[in-house]
Amino acid sequence: DQQVKQNSPSLSVQEGRISILNCDYTNSMFDYFLWYKKYPAEGPTFLISISSIKDKNEDGRFTVFLNKSAKHLSLHIVPSQPGDSAVYFCAASDQGSSNTGKLIFGQGTTLQVKP
Amino acid sequence: AAGVIQSPRHLIKEKRETATLKCYPIPRHDTVYWYQQGPGQDPQFLISFYEKMQSDKGSIPDRFSAQQFSDYHSELNMSSLELGDSALYFCASSDRGRGEKLFFGSGTQLSVL
Numbered sequence: 001d002q003q004v005k006q007n008s009p010s011l012s013v014q015e016g017r018i019s020i021l022n023c024d025y026t027n028s029m030f031d032y033f034l035w036y037k038k039y040p041a042e043g044p045t046f047l048i049s050i051s052s053i054k055d056k057n058e059d060g061r062f063t064v065f066l067n068k069s070a071k072h073l074s075l076h077i078v079p080s081q082p083g084d085s086a087v088y089f090c091a092a093s094d095q096g097s098s099n100t101g102k103l104i105f106g107q108g109t110t111l112q113v114k115p
Numbered sequence: 116a117a118g119v120i121q122s123p124r125h126l127i128k129e130k131r132e133t134a135t136l137k138c139y140p141i142p143r144h145d146t147v148y149w150y151q152q153g154p155g156q157d158p159q160f161l162i163s164f165y166e167k168m169q170s171d172k173g174s175i176p177d178r179f180s181a182q183q184f185s186d187y188h189s190e191l192n193m194s195s196l197e198l199g200d201s202a203l204y205f206c207a208s209s210d211r212g213r214g215e216k217l218f219f220g221s222g223t224q225l226s227v228l
Contacts, residue, residue, distance in 0.1 A: 043219035100171035
């Protein structure tokens with residue numbers, strides 16, 4: 001039972017353009033969402049997060065949008081740079097009820113930004 | 116800044132052997148999480164510890180056990196290793212009291228031959 005889904009295994013964009021990575025979730029108890037970036041042979045690195053009380057959070061070139069009614073979130077990278085090429089994981093947690101901090105991950109999307 | 120330290124980085128074992136993975140969390144972090152990532156898969160939550168007590172349990176096999184010590188480092192013990200245990204094992208830590216995000220180590224690549 002995949003509670004967090006990233007339906008696009010890969011995405012290729014041109015340098016300078018916008019990258020949009022999508023994520024869907026099924027558990028309505030999730031109230032905190034994060035995006036992690038992962039390079040080969042390294043651990044996931046935190047990128048940006050959003051609480052369910054917000055619908056948008058921005059940090060430099062990275063913006064995360066949350067649509068709670070659709071149980072959907074997306075990560076926008078503008079402008080995309082070759083150094084952004086990595087695997088991006090969407091993750092979610094239920095901080096409200098259990099508050100164990102455990103994250104549930106999606107399958108990941110491999111982003112390739114071409115020069 | 117100090118990060119999460121995992122050792123060893125790579126480990127090769129044979130079937131039915133045992134393995135011990137170590138994790139040193141970021142100083143003053145009170146929670147440690149273990150994740151298993153198989154080839155081409157998403158990280159799967161195994162187990163977590165908060166203030167040295169087991170906090171949550173995921174899809175951890177009975178052959179595996181883990182604990183968090185008084186200095187907050189954690190060890191994942193794996194016995195009767197199977198080929199399917201070959202994976203990347205990540206440890207993460209957080210300051211759960213502040214509701215902070217998880218910081219991950221670089222992982223231990225376990226290969227069972």
